[in-house]
Amino acid sequence: MFETLPQLPADPILGLSVAFQQDNNPDKVDLGVGVYKDDAGRTPIMAAVHAAEQRRLEQEDSKAYTNPAGYPGANAGVNELVFGADHPALAAERVRTIQTPGGCGALRVAAELIRRARPEATIWVSSPTWANHVPLLGNAGIALQEYPYYDHTSHSIDFDAMLASLRQVAKGDLVLLHACCHNPSGADLTQVQWQAVADVAREREFTPFIDMAYQGFGEGLDQDAYGVRLLAQTQPELLVASSFSKNFGLYRERAGSLSLVLADRERADAIHTQMLNVTRGLYSMPPAHGAALVDIILHDSALSTQWRTELDSMRARIQGLREQLVDALSQRQQTRDFGFIARERGMFSFLGLSVGQVHALRARYSIYMTDNSRINIAGLNPETIAYVADAIAEVLAQDS
Ligand code: LMR
Numbered sequence: 342m343f344e345t346l347p348q349l350p351a352d353p354i355l356g357l358s359v360a361f362q363q364d365n366n367p368d369k370v371d372l373g374v375g376v377y378k379d380d381a382g383r384t385p386i387m388a389a390v391h392a393a394e395q396r397r398l399e400q401e402d403s404k405a406y407t408n409p410a411g412y413p414g415a416n417a418g419v420n421e422l423v424f425g426a427d428h429p430a431l432a433a434e435r436v437r438t439i440q441t442p443g444g445c446g447a448l449r450v451a452a453e454l455i456r457r458a459r460p461e462a463t464i465w466v467s468s469p470t471w472a473n474h475v476p477l478l479g480n481a482g483i484a485l486q487e488y489p490y491y492d493h494t495s496h497s498i499d500f501d502a503m504l505a506s507l508r509q510v511a512k513g514d515l516v517l518l519h520a521c522c523h524n525p526s527g528a529d530l531t532q533v534q535w536q537a538v539a540d541v542a543r544e545r546e547f548t549p550f551i552d553m554a555y556q557g558f559g560e561g562l563d564q565d566a567y568g569v570r571l572l573a574q575t576q577p578e579l580l581v582a583s584s585f586s587k588n589f590g591l592y593r594e595r596a597g598s599l600s601l602v603l604a605d606r607e608r609a610d611a612i613h614t615q616m617l618n619v620t621r622g623l624y625s626m627p628p629a630h631g632a633a634l635v636d637i638i639l640h641d642s643a644l645s646t647q648w649r650t651e652l653d654s655m656r657a658r659i660q661g662l663r664e665q666l667v668d669a670l671s672q673r674q675q676t677r678d679f680g681f682i683a684r685e686r687g688m689f690s691f692l693g694l695s696v697g698q699v700h701a702l703r704a705r706y707s708i709y710m711t712d713n714s715r716i717n718i719a720g721l722n723p724e725t726i727a728y729v730a731d732a733i734a735e736v737l738a739q740d741s
Pocket of ligand 1: 354355373374375376471473524
């Protein structure tokens, strides 16, 4: 039967890591997949995570199944992290959170729930959006449409065009928003823009669906949740997919959560049963280890402080790299102003190069980035910045 299925090209993001590993050039630089790296190019286990793992190893006394929603303590901790401890939606018991296999699992469970609730709904995604949003949501059988977001000419959000498009969204549709550190552009909504989105959501009666994969990597844990917290207050319903891959560095453990904010407590209780019924039919229950570490860290004040401090320094390092890259590029060429990179947030920015230029960087210099010229800033370090900036300047000069 499988002769009916063709061979597929490599994944546009994960495929880059394989190609990078096979490259023998000692100068190679991986700016592809969004994984935090230190100056030595490693993705270290955060010290707070390591300590939590040791504690778990000593204390875990069973491998029996966990609760289908995951650890209750982790869900409670995540609610405070995502919504803020004093959020009125939590006080009103309108929020239900379950652990999921990473942020991807949360997105897929959300898509299945949306299909159950409203199969005719369209999910509006930003143009551009994270490449994997399309299969994760679309393969669940939901129609997707794009709203304008990043303007490659001005290197900023075209907010007027975005708002004009959101004003056309039909009642009952969903709009997928990136809480912070927009992937792939790094261009985030301001608080005023979030308020305008909230107004349109109320006016048009669409449901916001927020992907929060980088909480803590933009401006800070609370600042990055501004849009989530605002919409949880202003909207009757909201979906939030959270990932702990980046902010706890738990990539391979597949730790994430899906939170639904519902109209009232009764609706929340009912929809919680639907959430668990969907996950039971997909993978039964979430992986335990990563979520247990999140639980331990969020409920231990010393570990929590340590984790927040580590996260702060990761964010500061990325911001420093952004500024160094802008300086290095402006010293080597004057045809383009790359200042926007320092104004963007999170792991990613577009360089604004053509596919041909991206491929030239890969073939001639072993510098890896996705074809749309998205770079993972965290993959740079003070040494490779000079090499990367030289290569970009050379590729730009050759094409001018
Ligand atoms: C990325 O965008 O590079 C990350 O979110 C990793 C992934 O799974 O694509």
